[in-house]
Amino acid sequence: xxxxxxxxxxxxxxxxxxxxxxxxxxxxxxxxxxxxxxxxxxxxxxxxxxxxxxxxxxxxxxxxxxxxxxxxxxxxxxxxxxxxxxxxxxxxxxxxxxxxxxxxxxxxxxxxxxxxxxxxxxxxxxxxxxxxxxxxxxxxxxxxxxxxxxxxxxxxxxxxxxxxxxxxxxxxxxxxxxxxxxxxxxxxxxxxxxxxxxxxxxxxxxxxxxxxxxxxxxxxxxxxxxxxxxxxxxxxxxxxxxxxxxxxxxxxxxxxxxxxxxxxxxxxxxxxxxxxxxxxxxxxxxxxxxxxxxxxxxxxxxxxxxxxxxxxxxxxxxxxxxxxxxxxxxxxxxxxxxxxxxxxxxxxxxxxxxxxxxxxxxxxxxxxxxxxxxxxxxxxxxxxxxxxxxxxxxxxxxxxxxxxxxxxxxxxxxxxxxxxxxxxxxxxxxxxxxxxxxxxxxxxxxxxxxxxxxxxxxxxxxxxxxxxxxxxxxxxxxxxxxxxxxxxxxxxxxxxxxxxxxxxxxxxxxxxxxxxxxxxxxxxxxxxxxxxxxxxxxxxxxxxxxxxxxxxxxxxxxxxxxxxxxxxxxxx
Numbered sequence: 001x002x003x004x005x006x007x008x009x010x011x012x013x014x015x016x017x018x019x020x021x022x023x024x025x026x027x028x029x030x031x032x033x034x035x036x037x038x039x040x041x042x043x044x045x046x047x048x049x050x051x052x053x054x055x056x057x058x059x060x061x062x063x064x065x066x067x068x069x070x071x072x073x074x075x076x077x078x079x080x081x082x083x084x085x086x087x088x089x090x091x092x093x094x095x096x097x098x099x100x101x102x103x104x105x106x107x108x109x110x111x112x113x114x115x116x117x118x119x120x121x122x123x124x125x126x127x128x129x130x131x132x133x134x135x136x137x138x139x140x141x142x143x144x145x146x147x148x149x150x151x152x153x154x155x156x157x158x159x160x161x162x163x164x165x166x167x168x169x170x171x172x173x174x175x176x177x178x179x180x181x182x183x184x185x186x187x188x189x190x191x192x193x194x195x196x197x198x199x200x201x202x203x204x205x206x207x208x209x210x211x212x213x214x215x216x217x218x219x220x221x222x223x224x225x226x227x228x229x230x231x232x233x234x235x236x237x238x239x240x241x242x243x244x245x246x247x248x249x250x251x252x253x254x255x256x257x258x259x260x261x262x263x264x265x266x267x268x269x270x271x272x273x274x275x276x277x278x279x280x281x282x283x284x285x286x287x288x289x290x291x292x293x294x295x296x297x298x299x300x301x302x303x304x305x306x307x308x309x310x311x312x313x314x315x316x317x318x319x320x321x322x323x324x325x326x327x328x329x330x331x332x333x334x335x336x337x338x339x340x341x342x343x344x345x346x347x348x349x350x351x352x353x354x355x356x357x358x359x360x361x362x363x364x365x366x367x368x369x370x371x372x373x374x375x376x377x378x379x380x381x382x383x384x385x386x387x388x389x390x391x392x393x394x395x396x397x398x399x400x401x402x403x404x405x406x407x408x409x410x411x412x413x414x415x416x417x418x419x420x421x422x423x424x425x426x427x428x429x430x431x432x433x434x435x436x437x438x439x440x441x442x443x444x445x446x447x448x449x450x451x452x453x454x455x456x457x458x459x460x461x462x463x464x465x466x467x468x469x470x471x472x473x474x475x476x477x478x479x480x481x482x483x484x485x486x487x488x489x490x491x492x493x494x495x496x497x498x499x500x501x502x503x504x505x506x507x508x509x510x511x512x513x514x515x516x517x518x519x520x521x522x523x524x525x526x527x528x529x530x531x532x533x534x535x536x537x538x539x540x541x542x543x544x545x546x547x548x549x550x551x552x553x554x555x556x557x558x559x560x561x562x563x564x565x566x567x568x569x570x571x572x
């Protein structure tokens with residue numbers, strides 16, 4: 001048995017509706033694909049693959065470790081951390097306790113070091129049986145810690161990904177784990193160490209759009225379901241049936257997003273061969289810390305939901321309004337050099353006095369025609385790849401990067417998935433995290449999900465008083481968490497999505513005050529717009545001036561520490 005002594009989960013009773021025979025505990029199981037009744041021990045000996053149809057059963061962490069890691073070599077990292085229940089949900093802690101008893105797991109991931117056919121490796125294995133493998137603060141911290149240990153030990157890292165996405169119960173703290181793990185991988189990349197990502201069923205949401213898509217080599221199990229947005233969300237959004245095989249591992253291989261599909265029986269040998277072909281040395285890097293802190297504004301009478309309404313107001317100023325007001329000169333550049341030019345993202349070069357900037361901005365339309373043209377400000381993969389191209393150009397010519405965040409989220413559609421929506425978001429954060437020039441992000445309206453965070457991995461985050469920044473919409477949050485979309489106002493309060501909330505959590509550094517507004521439906525933000533733009537301009541100039549005394553390594557490390565310190569766990 002493995003060092004963890006993690007025990008296998010068992011269903012208490014499985015009912016075969018076709019035969020109307022109750023299947024006794026621990027003896028038999030029904031294949032959900034071919035409906036055959038299988039002897040559990042035979043299934044176990046076949047690595048949890050149906051011998052009749054080849055269907056892959058989801059694997060418990062303990063069983064996966066037994067399959068992959070040499071016997072007696074696994075040593076689990078004992079971090080002794082636990083979630084703080086950041087949203088204060090009544091039943092969250094009780095649910096976690098119940099899952100621990102049921103699954104015999106501490107969390108949705110187990111991390112440690114071991115050997116694969118004699119090759120030393122840091123390994124992380126996720127399990128969908130623990131709250132669908134969702135990525136909360138503890139999962140994010142364990143993954144990040146493991147990446148850091150891989151750097152310290154000069155070892156490659158293998159992560160078996162299996163997740164439904166972000167953990168709704170932890171709100172934006174969960175969302176920040178995407179940036180946190182991605183930033184850690186930039187350090188691994190800089191150290192020249194190998195990262196192998198193994199995608200298993202299911203891998204979705206924030207995990208797909210972060211570390212799962214960033215492997216030097218990406219493997220997948222046959223038939224694994226992999227994507228950014230879930231199929232139900234896509235169907236509801238576009239009102240169309242999805243093509244056969246959509247979001248399967250085979251689909252991703254066809255569209256160029258994974259390197260190889262590997263059968264479970266061949267996975268250990270494949271991993272060991274890849275590890276043997278990738279041995280290297282590590283050079284140590286300096287480590288310094290830095291963090292911006294300024295006083296927050298006073299709270300007023302507006303509720304969280306009222307601020308949501310203000311942020312969504314169609315008359316609210318857009319990114320281009322701010323760009324044209326703030327910068328003395330702006331030239332828009334187009335195209336991702338791969339597929340197309342998505343108008344939901346505006347990119348170009350700007351100037352304030354004698355300082356040049358690279359500008360990346362999510363752009364909503366000012367009317368119906370513009371919204372259709374700009375996809376209602378919901379970026380496609382081409383947007384993020386255009387942004388990446390501009391980031392690299394900024395680094396080449398030593399220009400600070402300024403981003404404007406204003407989106408209800410990345411576009412969830414079939415073609416977006418086919419062109420790699422999750423990978424594009426992940427790669428954008430990855431490249432952003434390691435930029436050697438200062439990055440300033442400004443949340444001007446609606447900042448939602450990974451579609452916003454993709455251009456938000458910044459040294460400093462500025463937020464307008466009536467903007468919002470969250471894991472997803474309040475309507476979506478209440479629908480997922482409580483299965484009741486009518487509780488959206490309660491969700492807005494619970495999600496901690498306002499500027500003051502985010503300041504308190506250390507996610508943003510500066511709040512720009514907006515005019516006092518009693519009626520959230522009557523703001524066009526035209527009043528005092530020039531004043532607001534002027535304050536943003538001052539913040540940009542002041543911040544860039546402060547960074548002129550810092551080295552490139554200090555700029556990168558400061559950005560890393562900003563996200564590294566975002567916490568939703570406690571030591572126990």
